[in-house]
Amino acid sequence: MWVIYGFHLYFTLEIILAMARALFGLELEPQFDKPHLSTSVQNFWGRRWNLVVSQTLRSTVYEPALFISAQVLGRKWASLPAVMCTFAVSALMHEILFYYMGRLRPTWEVTWFFLLHGAWVVAEIWIKKVVKDRWRLPRLISTPMTVGFVMVSGFWLFIPQLFRCKFYVRAFEEYAVLGAFVKDVVADATSNLKKMKPMRGASLANQAAVCPRMRQDPPPKSPSNHEKSLKSQNRNQPSPLDQDGHNSQDPPPNCLNGGNPHPRITQKERTSIRNYAIKGVLVALLFRVYNYSDHVHPKAILVISGFLMYFMLEIILATAAFVARATLGLELEPQFDKPYLSTSLQDFWGRRWNLVVSRTLRPSVYDPVLCVSAQFMGQKWAQLPAVVCTFLVSALMHELIFYYMGRTRPTWEITWFFLLHGACLVVEIVIKKLAKDRYRLPWVIAMPLTVGFVMGTGFWLFIPQLLRCKVPARAFEEYALLGAFVKEVVAGGAVKLTIQ
16 A cells, blocks of 8 residues: 555646646646656755755755855765755654644654665765766666665655555645635636626627727737847846836836945845844733733724734744854845835835745746736836736735635635735836836825825735634644644653663
C-alpha cells in the first residue's frame, strides 16, 4: 500500500498541473521534471522534485546560510552547512504540517528522512569536490541507485507518516470544501443570469439601434512592435498600485537630485521599541475589552477588531524580523509602511499595506492583463482593466479563504469591498492622467480622506465577515496548535537531555 500510495501521490500532482494547462491555458511553472531520471540525490532535489519549494528555500534559507558559513569555513566548503540548514528547515516545516493535519505527537521520522537526504547530498558534494568531477558513475548505475534510495527511504520514513496523520482523508475534505465553494459561486451566477434573461432581447435591440455598424468595423490592429514596447514599459515602469498618485508614463517626482527616494526600496528606518511596546499595551487593552463583547456596542466591536488585526500583524512581523536579524543577520522586507499616513488609495495599496501580496499579484495578474488590454485600449488606458482584474482576483482569494474558515455561504461583501476599492483606484488614475499631475489635494486633506474611506469601507464590508467567520477564535486555535507543537519539541529535547 505504501508503494501504491507513493506513486498515486506523484501521479495526482502531475495530473492536476496538466489539467490546469489543458482547461485554463495556464502555463504553470513545472513542479516536477522527470524525477525518475535523477542521477544523484542533489540532482533529484535541486532540479527534478518540488521545484517551486526548492527555489523558495534557496533564496530564504540556503543563500543566507551560505553567506554566514563562508565567513567561517571559506567559500569552498560553505555549501555543506548551508545544505544541511536547508534540509533541517524543510524537515521542521513538514513536521509542523503533519502535526497540524494529524494533531499527533511527532515521531520525528520525517525529520530523520530530510536529515538523511541532507547528509547524502553533503557526501555527494564532498566527493565531487575531492575528485574534482574527474570521475562519475555511469547513468545506468547512478539512476537506479538514486531512485532506489529515494523510494526506500521515503517508504521507510516519509509515507508512513502520511498514513498516520490521515493525510488522504483530509485532502478529500479540502477538495470537498473547494467544490462546495465553486458550487455556491455557480449557483449564484446561474440565478443572476436567469433574472437577466428577459432583458436580453431588449438590450440587444438597443445596441443594434445605437451602433448599427458595430459588426462591420473590425477593431484596429496593434502596431508590429507593440509587444516589444509594452514589455519594455512593464520592465522599466511601476504599476499603478506602486505609485503615489503619479502618471505611469512619468517617474514620480522628488526621486532625483537628492529628493526623497521610494520608501519601499531604500527605507532603512526601524520603528522604535517604544512604538511596539505601545502597540503591545494597546493589544492587551483591546483584548480585554473584546472579552466583554456582549456588553459593547456592535459598531465598537468592529472598530476594535480592525485595530486588533493591524496591531497584531505589526507585532508578529516585527518579532519575526527581529529573530531573523538576530540569528541570521537578515533584514526582512516590511509588510506594512505606516498605512495611516496614506495620501491616496494608490499609496495605500501599492506602498503601505500588505506589500508582499502586492508584489505577488503584479507578475501573476496585473502584468498579463496589462498585455492583453493594451492590444484593445492602447498603452495609456490599459492599466484600468488590469487594476480591476487584480482587485477581482484578490477578492476571490479572500472569499475562498473566508469560506474555508467559516464553512458558510458567501455573502460577497468581501468581493464588493475589493471591487469598490478597485473602482475608486481606477477613478484616481483617470483623474491624475487627465490633470497630468498639475493639481493635487494637500496631504492635510488627502490623508484623512484616504484613511477615512479605507476604515469606513472596511468596517462596513470587510470586518463583519471576519467576525462572521470567527477569525479571532480560529487564529487562537492555530496559535494553540503551534504552541503545543513547540511544547512537544521542548519536552522531547528535555527528556533526551535528562536521559543523557
